[in-house]
Each structure stands twice: as C-alpha cells, then as structure tokens.
Amino acid sequence: MPSPRVRKIADRIQVVVAEMLERRVKDPRLGFVTITDVRLTGDSQHATIFYTVLGAHPDDQADLASTAAALESAKGLLRSEVAKQLGTRIVPSLTFQADALPENARVLDDALERARRADAELAAAREGKTHAGEADPYKKPREDEDDLDEDGDPADSGADHTLGEPDDERDV
Numbered sequence: 268m269p270s271p272r273v274r275k276i277a278d279r280i281q282v283v284v285a286e287m288l289e290r291r292v293k294d295p296r297l298g299f300v301t302i303t304d305v306r307l308t309g310d311s312q313h314a315t316i317f318y319t320v321l322g323a324h325p326d327d328q329a330d331l332a333s334t335a336a337a338l339e340s341a342k343g344l345l346r347s348e349v350a351k352q353l354g355t356r357i358v359p360s361l362t363f364q365a366d367a368l369p370e371n372a373r374v375l376d377d378a379l380e381r382a383r384r385a386d387a388e389l390a391a392a393r394e395g396k397t398h399a400g401e402a403d404p405y406k407k408p409r410e411d412e413d414d415l416d417e418d419g420d421p422a423d424s425g426a427d428h429t430l431g432e433p434d435d436e437r438d439v
Contacts, residue, residue, distance in 0.1 A: 296337040314359040317366040
C-alpha cells in the first residue's frame with residue numbers, strides 16, 4: 268500500500284498527463300486516450316501510466332501500436348510538464364502501459380453471458396418437472412386423532428378462556 272504522499276503525487280501526475288494529452292499534444296496517431304491509473308514507486312523515481320484507447324478493439328493491434336508510438340514520442344514533453352506542475356526535486360521517469368482492464372472485463376462479461384444462457388437452457392429443460400418425494404419433506408409433529416373434531420380441526424377443551432369474562436356461572 269503506497270504512502271498517502273506517493274498516492275497524491277500519482278494522482279497529480281494522472282491529472283497533468285491527461286490534461287496535456289487533451290490540450291497540448293496534437294499527434295494524429297493519438298486516438299481517444301484515457302489515463303486510467305498511475306503507479307509510482309515508493310521512492311518516486313518511476314511512474315507507470317496505464318491508458319486505454321476508446322473505440323479501439325483489443326484485437327486491432329495497429330491502433331494500439333500507433334497510440335503507443337505517439338505516447339512514446341510525447342514522453343519528453345509530458346515529463347517536463349509534470350516537473351513544472353509537481354515542483355519536486357526528483358521528477359519520475361514515465362512509462363506508458365496499455366491497460367488490460369477492458370479486455371479482462373470483456374472476457375468476464377462473455378463468461379457471465381455464457382453462464383446466463385446455460386442457466387436459461389437448464390430452466391427450460393426442467394420446465395414441468397418436479398422433484399421426487401413429497402412436496403414438504405420435513406417432519407412435522409404428529410397430531411393425535413383424539414384431539415381432532417369431525418372437521419379435522421383441533422378440538423376445543425370445552426372452555427373459552429378470555430380475559431375479563433367469566434368462564435361459567437361459578438365465576439359470577
């Protein structure tokens with residue numbers, strides 16, 4: 268877990284690089300780049316900047332390669348602006364890394380969709396079928412036949428006991 272100071276510096280680097288890519292870097296090879304994360308070493312010597320390219324398909328290596336080349340060519344300009352904005356004695360070296368998070372999310376979404384389809388097929392196959400055995404397999408306490416009246420309801424013991432009312436003429 269990085270220290271709070273290192274995390275603040277990494278967050279500031281992320282903001283500075285994103286603003287520079289949006290406003291000052293005018294490379295046609297640069298697509299819609301989003302800076303997703305910045306990881307800084309504990310001694311603040313090296314910063315790894317993770318990015319994604321909006322609209323680029325993960326299988327399309329040409330777009331990713333051209334974006335990587337554009338970021339490499341703009342690395343000096345970005346590092347000098349980071350140095351100005353941070354104002355620290357040591358300026359970290361910048362390394363750009365394509366973020367694998369969108370690809371991993373796509374793989375997980377595909378696996379979840381396959382599981383949903385398999386569940387739906389299984390539910391359709393089970394339609395109309397029932398489990399073997401009784402509907403309620405749990406044991407219940409047995410009621411004695413003597414305590415039931417002719418309707419099958421528990422028979423009263425003969426006296427209704429309610430509060431405030433006499434049971435019979437003896438309590439009057």
